[in-house]
Amino acid sequence: MPIHLTDLKALADLPFDQVIDVRSPTEFAQDHIPGAINLPVLSDAERAEVGTIYVQKDRFLARKVGAALVARNSARHIEGPLADRDGGWRPLVYCWRGGQRSGSFASILQQIGWRVGLVEGGYKSYRRLVVDALYDRPLDLRIVLLAGGTGTAKTRILHHLKAAGAQMLDLEGLANHRGSLFGGMGDPQPSQKMFESRLATAITTLDPARPVIVEAESNKIGDLLIPPSLWSLMNAAPQVEITAPLAARGRYLITAYADLLDDADLLARRIDKLAPYHAKAQVEAWHAMAGRRAFEALARDLAEQHYDPRYAKSTLERRDVAARIDMQELTDAEMVAVAPRIIAAAERAAG
Numbered sequence: 001m002p003i004h005l006t007d008l009k010a011l012a013d014l015p016f017d018q019v020i021d022v023r024s025p026t027e028f029a030q031d032h033i034p035g036a037i038n039l040p041v042l043s044d045a046e047r048a049e050v051g052t053i054y055v056q057k058d059r060f061l062a063r064k065v066g067a068a069l070v071a072r073n074s075a076r077h078i079e080g081p082l083a084d085r086d087g088g089w090r091p092l093v094y095c096w097r098g099g100q101r102s103g104s105f106a107s108i109l110q111q112i113g114w115r116v117g118l119v120e121g122g123y124k125s126y127r128r129l130v131v132d133a134l135y136d137r138p139l140d141l142r143i144v145l146l147a148g149g150t151g152t153a154k155t156r157i158l159h160h161l162k163a164a165g166a167q168m169l170d171l172e173g174l175a176n177h178r179g180s181l182f183g184g185m186g187d188p189q190p191s192q193k194m195f196e197s198r199l200a201t202a203i204t205t206l207d208p209a210r211p212v213i214v215e216a217e218s219n220k221i222g223d224l225l226i227p228p229s230l231w232s233l234m235n236a237a238p239q240v241e242i243t244a245p246l247a248a249r250g251r252y253l254i255t256a257y258a259d260l261l262d263d264a265d266l267l268a269r270r271i272d273k274l275a276p277y278h279a280k281a282q283v284e285a286w287h288a289m290a291g292r293r294a295f296e297a298l299a300r301d302l303a304e305q306h307y308d309p310r311y312a313k314s315t316l317e318r319r320d321v322a323a324r325i326d327m328q329e330l331t332d333a334e335m336v337a338v339a340p341r342i343i344a345a346a347e348r349a350a351g
Contacts, residue, residue: 002120003092008129009204016092016117022105023095023123031193033094033119033126034201039077041070041101063100070104077105078112090115098122127193130200134227140208143233144346147216147321148242150180150307151249151299153256153330154215157242157342160332161213164339166346167206168213174198177222179215180307181273182260195224203230211350213240213342238322238349240342244330250300252330261295274306322349 003014011033019036021028024047028038042050046069054062091114095102098121106116119125133139146154146161155178158168172179176189190198206212216239219226226234244252260267271286282305289298323345325338 001115001117002098003117004120005125005129008133008200012204014092014117016090018089018091020091020093020105021095021123022093022101027096027123030191031127031197032123034197036094037081039081039105041073041077041095041105042066043073046073066100067104070101071108074105074108078108085114087113090117092117092119094119094122094126096122097124130193130196133200133203134196134229137229139203139229139233141203141206141230141233142208142211142350143230143237144211144213144322144349145216145234145237145239146213146242146342147239148244149249149311150303151253151256151330152242152244152327153252153335154242156256156332157335157339158213158215160335160339161342164336164343166213166339166343167210169199169202169206171199171215171217171221171226174202175221175224177224178256179217179221182257182270182302189222189224192224196227199227199230211346213346238320240345240349241321241324242327242342243324244327246300246304248328248330249303250296253299253303254295257299264290274302277306 005011019033021032021036021038022041023032023038024040024042024044025038026044028036028040032038050062050066050069053065091109093102093106093109093116098119102118102122106118109116121128146158148154155170155172158170162168175195176187189195214234214237217226217234219231254261260270267290268287271283271290274286275283286298286302289295289301325342325345327334327338
């Protein structure tokens with residue numbers, strides 16, 4: 001049964017128990033429909049082999065070799081990951097363009113007796129919906145930025161706001177990056193396409209009638225770009241700014257970046273990235289602090305000498321701070337206490 005995708009939000013409501021991506025592991029890792037599992041009917045090497053035969057030798061031979069490989073791989077999936085599925089199970093299957101790979105696998109599953117759906121146009125039809133949402137048309141969202149200097153716990157506050165009933169987008173979480181030269185989170189960042197899939201899926205859950213609080217970012221989070229439809233809204237959005245004493249920010253930073261502080265070599269490499277922006281003596285001083293594990297002093301100094309001047313410059317360029325929330329300790333208890341004030345300020349700023 002061909003399924004024509006017309007709306008990202010409707011994906012979650014389709015009457016299927018599981019979405020199966022039959023593309024190769026590399027294709028799946030690059031991007032896939034959220035929630036899909038990967039049951040490749042051709043491995044990366046097998047896909048390359050069939051493609052080479054198709055282009056350089058004979059199209060009929062390529063189809064014959066491909067069919068044999070698809071059959072063998074399908075058998076392994078049926079005997080393995082799908083072995084416990086009962087007769088009422090309903091899968092939705094797709095490949096790159098909704099062609100031979102997904103059609104062949106779906107045909108085998110249908111012969112077993114399962115009611116199988118096929119994504120018309122495959123992954124490419126899904127990707128067109130993501131591009132349309134994030135590149136081709138304006139987003140219908142009331143964005144309010146949560147601003148503040150480095151170490152003001154903005155990301156953690158976002159999650160306290162969500163717990164208090166606010167709508168938010170955690171862009172750093174979606175991008176798996178803390179948004180600075182020190183910002184990697186251990187695991188690699190997703191591809192740009194995967195980031196956009198995560199973002200588009202998150203946006204479908206939001207109510208456009210209510211404010212959406214987003215951390216103030218540059219247009220790049222690590223290696224990933226914020227898509228233009230969202231970035232244009234962020235550029236025009238009012239801000240609620242968090243302030244806190246430098247000492248409290250330093251204490252917070254060493255807890256937020258504890259994973260980085262446990263890896264001396266990685267920390268040294270991150271400090272080295274600051275060399276183009278500061279005198280050699282300053283960078284050496286930061287290395288010395290790291291070497292003697294004076295992490296709180298290092299965090300305070302990095303915030304004061306590197307990040308605060310850049311934040312001050314960006315603040316001068318933007319004069320749309322709707323409210324300031326002064327915090328003292330940046331503890332979870334304090335974040336819970338100020339969450340209603342931040343939400344109220346965001347609602348006023350959003351109009």
